[in-house]
Amino acid sequence: MNLGKTVSEYLEELRRNLEKVQDYATAHTEKAQQRYISRYNLRAREKSFEIGQKVLVLIPDSTSSKTFSRWVGPAVIKDRLSNHTYLVEINGSRNHLHADKIRKYHIQIDEATCDTVTTGHEN
16 A cells, blocks of 8 residues: 555654744644743742741641641741742651641730739829
């Protein structure tokens, strides 16, 4: 059976077509990636923590699902390893954690009492 081309001509044409398809796919992938980046960065905020700062850490629960992870703390930032990676000490152990797994710890005060008040004025 003859298709009008030699095997080498067919393979050369196939190689050219595959190169065209690869260029097309690369161009569209880059465009899609830029759309994903701009969409993600729309509401994303840069997180940074100071050494010694108290934080909460996202710890996976005993199940394998991310749905059941819990924020545990307070933990303490011991060192900054890179822009988004920190050495965190929690319950006596130190862990390398990404900033996405860390939140600032806000102390909540329910009640404050004062035994005596000194104003410096005599009545």
